[in-house]
Amino acid sequence: xxxxxxxxxxxxxxxxxxxxxxxxxxxxxxxxxxxxxxxxxxxxxxxxxxxxxxxxxxxxxxxxxxxxxxxxxxxxxxxxxxxxxxxxxxxxxxxxxxxxxxxxxxxxxxxxxxxxxxxxxxxxxxxxxxxxxxxxxxxxxxxxxxxxxxxxxxxxxxxxxxxxxxxxxxxxxxxxxxxxxxxxxxxxxxxxxxxxxxxxxxxxxxxxxxxxxxxxxxxxxxxxxxxxxxxxxxxxxxxxxxxxxxxxxxxxxxxxxxxxxxxxxxxxxxxxxxxxxxxxxxxxxxxxxxxxxxxxxxxxxxxxxxxxxxxxxxxxxxxxxxxxxxxxxxxxxxxxxxxxxxxxxxxxxxxxxxxxxxxxxxxxxxxxxxxxxxxxxxxxxxxxxxxxxxxxxxxxxxxxxxxxxxxxxxxxxxxxxxxxxxxxxxxxxxxxxxxxxxxxxxxxxxxxxxxxxxxxxxxxxxxxxxxxxxxxxxxxxxxxxxx
Amino acid sequence: xxxxxxxxxxxxxxxxxxxxxxxxxxxxxxxxxxxxxxxxxxxxxxxxxxxxxxxxxxxxxxxxxxxxxxxxxxxxxxxxxxxxxxxxxxxxxxxxxxxxxxxxxxxxxxxxxxxxxxxxxxxxxxxxxxxxxxxxxxxxxxxxxxxxxxxxxxxxxxxxxxxxxxxxxxxxxxxxxxxxxxxxxxxxxxxxxxxxxxxxxxxxxxxxxxxxxxxxxxxxxxxxxxxxxxxxxxxxxxxxxxxxxxxxxxxxxxxxxxxxxxxxxxxxxxxxxxxxxxxxxxxxxxxxxxxxxxxxxxxxxxxxxxxxxxxxxxxxxxxxxxxxxxxxxxxxxxxxxxxxxxxxxxxxxxxxxxxxxxxxxxxxxxxxxxxxxxxxxxxxxxxxxxxxxxxxxxxxxxxxxxxxxxxxxxxx
Ligand SMILES: Cc1cc2nc3c(=O)[nH]c(=O)nc-3n(C[C@H](O)[C@@H](O)[C@H](O)COP(=O)(O)OP(=O)(O)OC[C@H]3O[C@@H](n4cnc5c(N)ncnc54)[C@H](O)[C@@H]3O)c2cc1C
Ligand SMILES: Cc1cc2nc3c(=O)[nH]c(=O)nc-3n(C[C@H](O)[C@H](O)[C@H](O)COP(=O)(O)OP(=O)(O)OC[C@H]3O[C@@H](n4cnc5c(N)ncnc54)[C@H](O)[C@@H]3O)c2cc1C
Numbered sequence: 036x037x038x039x040x041x042x043x044x045x046x047x048x049x050x051x052x053x054x055x056x057x058x059x060x061x062x063x064x065x066x067x068x069x070x071x072x073x074x075x076x077x078x079x080x081x082x083x084x085x086x087x088x089x090x091x092x093x094x095x096x097x098x099x100x101x102x103x104x105x106x107x108x109x110x111x112x113x114x115x116x117x118x119x120x121x122x123x124x125x126x127x128x129x130x131x132x133x134x135x136x137x138x139x140x141x142x143x144x145x146x147x148x149x150x151x152x153x154x155x156x157x158x159x160x161x162x163x164x165x166x167x168x169x170x171x172x173x174x175x176x177x178x179x180x181x182x183x184x185x186x187x188x189x190x191x192x193x194x195x196x197x198x199x200x201x202x203x204x205x206x207x208x209x210x211x212x213x214x215x216x217x218x219x220x221x222x223x224x225x226x227x228x229x230x231x232x233x234x235x236x237x238x239x240x241x242x243x244x245x246x247x248x249x250x251x252x253x254x255x256x257x258x259x260x261x262x263x264x265x266x267x268x269x270x271x272x273x274x275x276x277x278x279x280x281x282x283x284x285x286x287x288x289x290x291x292x293x294x295x296x297x298x299x300x301x302x303x304x305x306x307x308x309x310x311x312x313x314x315x316x317x318x319x320x321x322x323x324x325x326x327x328x329x330x331x332x333x334x335x336x337x338x339x340x341x342x343x344x345x346x347x348x349x350x351x352x353x354x355x356x357x358x359x360x361x362x363x364x365x366x367x368x369x370x371x372x373x374x375x376x377x378x379x380x381x382x383x384x385x386x387x388x389x390x391x392x393x394x395x396x397x398x399x400x401x402x403x404x405x406x407x408x409x410x411x412x413x414x415x416x417x418x419x420x421x422x423x424x425x426x427x428x429x430x431x432x433x434x435x436x437x438x439x440x441x442x443x444x445x446x447x448x449x450x451x452x453x454x455x456x457x458x459x460x461x462x463x464x465x466x467x468x469x470x471x472x473x474x475x476x477x478x479x480x481x482x483x484x485x486x487x488x489x490x491x492x493x494x495x496x497x498x499x500x501x502x503x504x505x506x507x508x509x510x511x512x513x514x515x516x517x518x
Numbered sequence: 519x520x521x522x523x524x525x526x527x528x529x530x531x532x533x534x535x536x537x538x539x540x541x542x543x544x545x546x547x548x549x550x551x552x553x554x555x556x557x558x559x560x561x562x563x564x565x566x567x568x569x570x571x572x573x574x575x576x577x578x579x580x581x582x583x584x585x586x587x588x589x590x591x592x593x594x595x596x597x598x599x600x601x602x603x604x605x606x607x608x609x610x611x612x613x614x615x616x617x618x619x620x621x622x623x624x625x626x627x628x629x630x631x632x633x634x635x636x637x638x639x640x641x642x643x644x645x646x647x648x649x650x651x652x653x654x655x656x657x658x659x660x661x662x663x664x665x666x667x668x669x670x671x672x673x674x675x676x677x678x679x680x681x682x683x684x685x686x687x688x689x690x691x692x693x694x695x696x697x698x699x700x701x702x703x704x705x706x707x708x709x710x711x712x713x714x715x716x717x718x719x720x721x722x723x724x725x726x727x728x729x730x731x732x733x734x735x736x737x738x739x740x741x742x743x744x745x746x747x748x749x750x751x752x753x754x755x756x757x758x759x760x761x762x763x764x765x766x767x768x769x770x771x772x773x774x775x776x777x778x779x780x781x782x783x784x785x786x787x788x789x790x791x792x793x794x795x796x797x798x799x800x801x802x803x804x805x806x807x808x809x810x811x812x813x814x815x816x817x818x819x820x821x822x823x824x825x826x827x828x829x830x831x832x833x834x835x836x837x838x839x840x841x842x843x844x845x846x847x848x849x850x851x852x853x854x855x856x857x858x859x860x861x862x863x864x865x866x867x868x869x870x871x872x873x874x875x876x877x878x879x880x881x882x883x884x885x886x887x888x889x890x891x892x893x894x895x896x897x898x899x900x901x902x903x904x905x906x907x908x909x910x911x912x913x914x915x916x917x918x919x920x921x922x923x924x925x926x927x928x929x930x
Binding site: 262263313314315316317320336337339340341342343419424427428431432435436437438439440443444446448478479480481482483485486489490500504505506507508509510511512513514515516517518 | 553662666
């Protein structure tokens with residue numbers, strides 16, 4: 036196995052994969068070291084999936100600039116990478132004078148940042164455009180949108196891989212040594228050497244930052260829990276509905292439609308320091324039920340299909356202050372390294388603009404030769420469920436496996452699952468299939484299709500029963516055969 | 519487009535019994551559409567015995583029971599397509615199914631819904647904790663073990679005392695797993711007494727009533743659960759919390775009729791059953807669309823499923839022969855202590871069969887069906903439990919066709 040590269044990217048989430056993809060435009064040997072078994076097991080797979088407008092952030096901060104750039108560009112990116120996306124806009128609703136004052140401030144900030152199309156509307160207009168929402172007034176943010184964070188991250192990674200980047204899963208970097216401007220990155224499966232190291236390690240970026248010799252950041256993580264609602268009620272929510280920011284400037288529980296028609300309720304906000312915790316807790320489930328109902332009438336138990344949580348990679352800097360902005364750092368005394376820390380929300384929206392800035396930093400040091408065969412276009416798996424009857428008939432005619440429904444809730448066929456099992460990144464977990472096809476994501480949560488997916492992994496990939504993984508290396512599904 | 523007199527969606531016990539009974543009534547042009555490779559429905563994975571005592575007077579395994587109906591259907595020449603999943607049904611009774619050969623579109627003069635049910639999941643209950651591997655629904659576990667020859671774990675806990683969970687407690691024990699206990703939040707089991715006896719007591723598996731799982735622990739594979747005892751209003755009782763280690767948690771927390779297709783066709787559902795609102799002919803609010811079996815309301819015994827489907831088939835046959843069925847304008851109202859009942863509407867002109875469940879366990883009690891001042895039927899019972907469905911025939915003779923009916927249960 037080749038272990039010497041031009042660039043070693045530590046962390047293959049949306050940021051690491053965007054960096055890999057943008058660097059694959061050039062003649063470079065690129066390795067992405069990822070400690071998990073997939074690219075969406077970190078924060079990139081545990082967020083709201085909102086394409087932010089940029090209205091919220093400090094003027095001229097990287098968060099503002101990158102999110103506005105990413106936002107403006109996204110129709111093209113979605114087209115290029117075949118990522119489901121809808122520019123549905125977003126609403127921030129408020130009640131009473133105090134909230135009006137705070138919302139006006141947000142409105143002014145947005146105008147000041149140059150966010151297009153912002154306007155305040157009254158109760159009647161709010162009701163006419165979003166009947167299930169309530170408020171005395173609301174701010175309309177027309178450029179906001181919703182996207183599938185799984186598909187987007189996977190698409191970036193697949194496009195990077197198509198163009199030559201190599202992904203190494205189950206490869207956690209455990210330390211870094213530098214000799215001059217050459218790096219050795221250690222993993223339990225052997226060393227990797229490279230001329231450049233890019234820190235895209237998300238929740239662990241503070242650690243990699245220390246290894247590289249950049250600032251000593253410390254984790255000050257924030258956990259957010261969610262409830263997912265059934266598609267049945269998704270039709271009642273046209274666009275995300277947020278409450279007016281609270282006195283700390285944070286958004287309390289909001290509701291966001293997903294691109295596939297479910298509704299996300301959340302996140303809650305809870306400081307967890309240096310912990311990583313994705314569990315659902317009764318306290319937060321109660322908060323979500325109570326506060327979610329203020330935003331959307333259908334936040335009711337009978338519509339729950341799943342809980343999840345995300346962890347914000349918030350860090351404190353050397354002064355002990357919470358780092359407010361993205362950090363995209365290079366230093367003369369640490370040659371050939373780019374350090375990305377504090378890539379918090381809106382990191383999903385900003386991932387390509389961040390990646391382009393990484394490329395600029397490298398270009399400032401060396402001349403990059405374009406990769407002539409670079410192809411920016413990536414096509415996803417054709418989804419049976421989204422086709423007209425005539426197109427469905429055509430798909431089945433082209434591949435009979437499109438006529439076999441594996442997942443009844445999301446109407447995913449055997450052909451799609453098979454294609455997902457043979458993905459270019461080589462991801463082979465049951466959850467990997469889920470993120471690539473939506474199988475098991477519906478209301479029965481795999482009751483019907485999980486057995487079939489497990490059988491298919493055995494047939495298509497030759498996995499033994501005790502080798503089948505739900506999501507992680509230690510997450511085995513079965514102990515073996517029945518005796 | 520092809521049309522048939524009756525198109526049956528789902529070839530489980532309900533669909534098969536309906537087909538056989540329609541044939542016996544001279545309705546020949548029938549098609550069963552089944553998504554699996556084989557007919558037989560959920561019984562294919564129920565390899566234990568105890569089926570058929572009511573319907574056939576002998577005890578059979580699940581596959582044997584369904585084979586009897588498959589054989590009858592074959593003898594009578596019922597047409598079937600398998601490996602065909604119905605993906606759409608509309609109010610004009612046009613069915614679209616995905617098959618390896620293409621999209622199959624057919625219209626039924628009558629359409630019969632017999633799609634069965636699915637299991638309630640962890641997510642629907644919002645059970646707190648992490649989301650590791652090793653948490654399975656009981657029916658899924660049964661499928662892995664009995665159909666895929668796949669063992670799910672070694673140290674098992676079961677949440678919910680539904681019948682499938684009880685059956686799996688025994689099955690997994692026989693396969694060498696250690697089943698450490700069954701936790702039920704209610705003060706009584708939700709499964710049948712015979713299953714408590716034969717699946718738990720015979721194997722010394724403890725049943726913890728009024729106990730709830732409050733947290734699932736473990737990062738990659740489940741490592742254990744926190745369990746707490748609850749009071750009458752399901753609030754945790756302080757000081758009763760316990761931790762149980764395990765590598766597998768099996769959930770047996772209820773079944774939900776599978777009615778996405780029905781909803782797409784405009785069929786009205788009953789919030790208590792999660793199945794269609796039907797009349798005494800098992801016809802839904804959409805003329806020509808009928809339902810029986812687990813898609814209509816969850817049954818504990820397949821024998822009742824078959825009988826219900828046979829009764830429905832009589833109604834379908836009459837509908838096809840006369841082009842319509844008598845108007846069913848009377849509502850049957852369920853009293854507070856009635857969990858649910860079928861049918862919800864009747865004509866008031868004919869005898870009909872009422873199926874119901876009580877909401878909580880009763881000792882000596884009386885079930886009473888009234889129409890205004892008239893008691894149409896009263897049935898004294900030594901006991902009644904939610905786990906057991908109760909059936910009673912209501913005679914037409916005392917009924918009028920103007921007043922709604924009411925069902926209640928009271929202590930005696
Ligand atoms: C896991 C489980 C275990 C059970 N164990 C027992 C037991 O031990 N003893 C007992 O007496 N009862 C048991 N039952 C209760 C149940 O009542 C069964 O007895 C009976 O199988 C129900 O019959 P049915 O035909 O209504 O549904 P099912 O048997 O579920 O049949 C429904 C059929 O419809 C098909 N179908 C569904 N949707 C579509 C579609 N869109 N297109 C095409 N086909 C479709 C399904 O593949 C299936 O074959 C069990 C139920 C379950 C869910
Ligand atoms: C609750 C929540 C909601 C959010 N909502 C939005 C939103 O709506 N819109 C938006 O734009 N942004 C949102 N964000 C922010 C966005 O999700 C993140 O900024 C973005 O996903 C960060 O991407 P990443 O690649 O840096 O992190 P990650 O996806 O966490 O990727 C880092 C990767 O590095 C790997 N890794 C870590 N350490 C090592 C190591 N030592 N060796 C090898 N690999 C390693 C990890 O396994 C991981 O896969 C949200 C964030 C949260 C927490």
